[in-house]
Amino acid sequence: MYRPAEAQQRWFQHLVGQARNTQFGADHRFRDIQTVADFRQAVPVRDYEDLKPYIEKVVAGEPDILWPGKPLYLAKTSGTTSGTKYIPITRDSIPNHINSARDALLNYIYETGNGAFLDKKLIFLSGSPELDQKGGINTGRLSGIVNHHVPAYLRTNQLPTYETNVIDDWETKLDRIIDETIHQPMSLISGIPPWVQMYFDRIQERTGKKIKDVFPHFSLFVYGGVNFEPYRAKLFETIGKRVDSIETYPASEGFIAYQDTQTEEGLLLLLDSGIFFEFIPAEEFFEENPRRLTIGEVELGKNYAVIINNNAGLWGYSIGDTVKFVSREPYRLVVTGRIKHFISAFGEHVIGEEVEKALQYAMAHHPETEVVEFTVAPMVAPAEGLPHHEWLIEFAAPPHDPAAFVRDLDSRLTELNVYYDDLISGNILQQLKLTALPRDTFRNYMKSLGKLGGQNKVPRLSNDRKIAEGLLAIAKQSHE
Known part of the structure; x- marks a missing residue:
């Protein structure tokens, strides 16, 4: 990306300016913040539990708490210590989730010239798109929320059907997905690798064939959520041929990065998409006053905990992941684990x-x-x-x-x-x-x-x- 440090500085100023009249902005003196150093003095690093008093007000339907107005959605996710977590997604932050997923595909087409997969059938193995309400705000799994924003040019070819996607029981749902896809010209398959592997295993049990023989048009695998390497050998053995793949790094808190090339290691960090990033050296994370680095201060080959500040109203928020930069021109990273795992x-x-x-x-x-x-x-x-x-x-x-x-x-x-x-x-x-x-x-x-x-x-x-x-x-x- 062109001038990444300048883009991050612009987002920093924009985010603080937009949120100065919120409750969080008032409590943390956003009107007095001029510099990143001022911000760090005013806003400590927090995890979900620390931010929960504010989020509970958001969930109750109160406006102007973390970000102006009310969120469009609450993304429901499982916390290891918090039980169910509710992460706000606002009108301002939804483009980060939707456009980043789109750009990952468009970038792949631009680099490889392979766009034929768009003419066949696509599957996104995801959570239910059915939404509940909390405080008058639509609430559901991130993958289900995003499902409502799939662009029209993809939706016509998208499987499974809505009726199948809303089935709660995974094994029942998987069998229905196979019923709907097994005779279709599937070209793109997307999901977390272990669940895609289960989908493939069930198809093999049913047909006795390799996936390449069931889906001869299958040419692109899109995945995220876990390191692919432990699954790679078995997955490709089940498929029976090599297919291109795109790794993505989406989280309920924001779409962080995606694989922008088939020839270089790492995922392109999205520095101009509504998030101001900070990075804490992993070995300092549990110290009382760890260093909080901007993008221009990170070094290659070192482990950092990811901190985000974004236009969904997350401030000094530790998403719990650790990353390592493998390139600075452009900034590419690999996910190395969880700070608490x-x-x-x-x-x-x-x-x-x-x-x-x-x-x-x-x-x-x-x-x-x-x-x-x-x-x-x-x-x-x-x-x-x-x-x-x-x-x-x-x-x-x-x-x-x-x-x-x-x-x-x-x-x-x-x-x-x-x-x-x-x-x-x-x-x-x-x-x-x-x-x-x-x-x-x-x-x-x-x-x-x-x-x-x-x-x-x-x-x-x-x-x-x-x-x-x-x-x-x-x-x-x-x-x-």
Whole structure:
């Protein structure tokens, strides 16, 4: 993007100016703010819980709380600590969500010359577009809200039908989606990779064919929400051919970035789309006064927590993600994990990016291996031996030599994380343990939580054993 720092400064001034007469603006002296430094003095970094007193007023239907007027929508999302979260989407912020998704596709067409997919059928595997009301404001899942704004030139070819899309039960909905799509000329398929994989698996069960033979026109896969790498091998094996893909980085809080080229690593950060970004070095995030950097101050190869200020009325808001910049001309990033999803039971601070890279390495050395899903948890007090990390993996195809697979996982993790290496070499931790889970364990676990399908994801790793114990309980039931 041309002059990114100037674009960000313009958005900063515009956002503060627009919100000076809101309750939040009055409470934080927006009328006195002249500079980004003034803003940081007045507005602390917050997460949803910290902003909740304001959001509760918005949800109750009060106007002019975080942004002028009332939001157009409230995006309903699951919080790890907050229960259901309601994220405002305003008349000013909706173009960020809609135009960014459109631009990702148009950019792809411009770069590749491949626009033929628009003439065939498209599917967006998403949550229900059915909306409720809170305080007179339409409320629903982000993917359902966005569904109401799909451009007319795409809507005529879009599947599934509205009647199918509003089905709540994921498995019933999936069967209906297959009924509607299996004989159609599908060209673009979009969704979170594990749920797309489930869609493909069901089609294979029904037809006995590779996806390329069921959908010969399928040429573009659009995805977001999780790192694609652990799913890539199995997904393309199921498809039976390579197809182009576009990675996107949408969140209820804002559309952050999208893949703007098929030839370079990373996603283009959207710096001129209603969001003023700040970045906190990940290692400083939990300090009392961490540095808050503007786009011009970030460095390549470092992990940052993403903070957004936007025209939906989110201020100093931590979205919980960590990113790493891989390019500054233009600014491209990769998502490296969640600021609160890590294992540091012994001070190792292993993050999502590291476990994903370790798994990628082990799978490359054991190419027969296909992974459905995985998560990692600490085992602080094992029945015998030293503490360790437990990797719970559901394989579609397990490694021929599990012990060698574990050694490769562990050796790569020690290379990626010096603290983990110190704990292993110092005999404080022993080599990680692998627990292979039966087929459908993750699916049944998510189903037990009422989070099957849609935009729901299993965290890659956690600092306690809540998820691990839940998965093991489900696995035990399948053996009984």
